[in-house]
Amino acid sequence: MWGIVSYVLDSSVLLSGKDLLLDDMYCTPEVLREVRSKGPTVQLMSMIETKVEVRSPSEEAMAKVSELAGKTGDVKRLSPTDIGVLALAVDLQATILTDDYSIQNVADEMGLAYRGLSFPNIQKKIEWGYRCKGCGRHFDEWKKECPVCGSEIRTTPKTISRISSASSDKNE
Structure with a gap:
């Protein structure tokens, strides 16, 4: 219905x-x-x-x-x-x-x-992670600066998965 x-x-x-x-x-x-x-x-x-x-x-x-x-x-x-x-x-x-x-x-x-x-x-679902611009260490949570080297932390894709065409049409 x-x-x-x-x-x-x-x-x-x-x-x-x-x-x-x-x-x-x-x-x-x-x-x-x-x-x-x-x-x-x-x-x-x-x-x-x-x-x-x-x-x-x-x-x-x-x-x-x-x-x-x-x-x-x-x-x-x-x-x-x-x-x-x-x-x-x-x-x-x-x-x-x-x-x-x-x-x-x-x-x-x-x-x-x-x-x-x-x-x-969107065609792909992204789970975001964080990486230090200086030393390259990865973090699961955002930090203002790297606790190891003090460099800037950048947002970076952690995992990327394809979305099925029906995903966005769940109610329709």
């Missing part, structure tokens, strides 16, 4: 200027704040006010997303707003509409459906 698919929208999707002809759309208060800070058009604000429900994610979902983003190494790439988008999708079991590859990476790891709007979905 086909049901209505709910969508959680990130800021870039709302600011893209594209018509969103979807029925069940949500965003977080932080997404709305980001959109308002960019000087949105009257049409965009009208669409948000009439077609998008603004909801806050649960604390439990926020903690779950933050923990998993730490494990994939995406935690440094995600803003608090991004974490909120993922958490709201967890709460609603909704499809995330985003062109942000870090959000898609974590969504895939969590088993959440996602779709890109202006760009194709």
Whole structure:
């Protein structure tokens, strides 16, 4: 049986200027704040006010997303707003509409459906690690500087795996 698919929208999707002809759309208060800070058009604000429900994610979902983003190494790439988008999708079991590859990476790891709007979905899932620019040592957690030589720590892919074409279409 086909049901209505709910969508959680990130800021870039709302600011893209594209018509969103979807029925069940949500965003977080932080997404709305980001959109308002960019000087949105009257049409965009009208669409948000009439077609998008603004909801806050649960604390439990926020903690779950933050923990998993730490494990994939995406935690440094995600803003608090991004974490909120993922958490709201967890709460609603909704499809995330985003062109942000870090959000898609974590969504895939969590088993959440996602779709890109202006760009194709990610093709590979990346687990991020950290490597010292000076001595080359690898770390599982981000550090400001290498504890061995004091050099800068860089983010680097630790593992890369191919995503099946059905991964991003879990709800559809």
